[in-house]
Amino acid sequence: MPLTKNAAKELRALEKKKAREQSGLFVVEGVRLLREAVSSHFTMQTLYYTEGSMDDPETRRLLTEARNRSVDCQQITGRQMGSISGTVQGQGILGVMCQERPPADTLLRPGSEESSIVGLDGVADPGNLGSIIRSADWFGVHGMVLSRNCVDLYNPKVVRSTMGSLFHFPVAVDVDLLPLLSHAKAMGYTVYVTAADGEQHVDRVRFARKSFIVFGSEAWGVSDQVRQLSDVRVAIRRYGLAESLNVGVACGIVLSGLHRMPAD
């Protein structure tokens, strides 16, 4: 759709979670991210671009690709772009995408012998969520579930810091973790949590073929109920003085052990 003043206002509002939830839309900026986005199974509603952005051959290729896929492409002025873009030095191109919400159950892969799922219990920082999705994608995790109190998956900072993984890595949101974990255990999953006083050192963990690994919030770690449901509590041993590790870093360290020989 052409960019009326009202439309611009609505797009700008997509910086806020509430407007994203109501519309089911989110915004993607940056040529590299948009290239991942346009060739993914996500629907791109509109691609806005400025005349100036066409100086860049990569951006031109992106536009061609979008048109080939019948995306509605709209040229707008630099001033209009400034009114809808959330970045200070943008590349003059911005996509409006429809959110995807895969149901958590389908991630559990009932028929599969091998499966690894990451659950996040209240991760609040957008950069942390983005980097965790990237790490999970890197280490071949099959999918991720986010508890209700996590930061919104379609927050612009999260989208940016997934570095494109968002567009091919399945993430279920607003998940009630406790019933899902019970369900997963009934399906044969072993549930792991990280804990400062965990009884298994991360270097020695041999993950089960079906593993469900839960990481907690920056402030509180995993909730007591999740901890009680867990089968294995994993510790990352401290040798220095820092009070804690960043949750994204802890997650990367644990997931890097995912492909050691399985335990069963």
Next chain:
Amino acid sequence: MPLTKNAAKELRALEKKKAREQSGLFVVEGVRLLREAVSSHFTMQTLYYTEGSMDDPETRRLLTEARNRSVDCQQITGRQMGSISGTVQGQGILGVMCQERPPADTLLRPGSEESSIVGLDGVADPGNLGSIIRSADWFGVHGMVLSRNCVDLYNPKVVRSTMGSLFHFPVAVDVDLLPLLSHAKAMGYTVYVTAADGEQHVDRVRFARKSFIVFGSEAWGVSDQVRQLSDVRVAIRRYGLAESLNVGVACGIVLSGLHRMPAD
């Protein structure tokens, strides 16, 4: 010193690197960080607080501690605090600190049999630098050196994301990495870099007693010259589709292997 209008302007300017460099000062906010700061070897020049902040017992204890250590403590109005604070919902207390700049040479610990140093080659994101310092501190690394083109150590976001490690973990800045690495090698250090095509898998690395581990920038990795000087190139194997790992995550994964049995 009392907070004149001019002084407030100068403090506010400390958000910028140039002003921090010229004055040798930086700003610390948040009660927890300030508690670490006040009991560290760093010099706190002034502690500004509002009347309201004294409602919190932790803040009162902090103020007492600061006075015991002869820090200049100044009560200011909420409005004045707003004019110097960089955070939207501050706790009404802010410290002005003197920067420390340990020389890189002293970190190499000439007399020591065991030593691990982390070098950063152009890490640009403040959150990444902060979380790397935190990880290095957690895993008992002895010190860190930053190349000239890294983000400023005293950037408020870096300070915050070190979660206090900044105040006891030694970091040398503005370091010319190449001569330092040559020097370290002459002293018996083994130099490690991470590289996508590294010949040693991270799980199999046994770090030498004297290890110098270099991580590269978010965009380019380590520079060619650093790579050529390195003894071991470490790879973190990919099992999924993500293009890369966040540098802070990669660093955490590598450092988590630091305390496996040494190679020599």
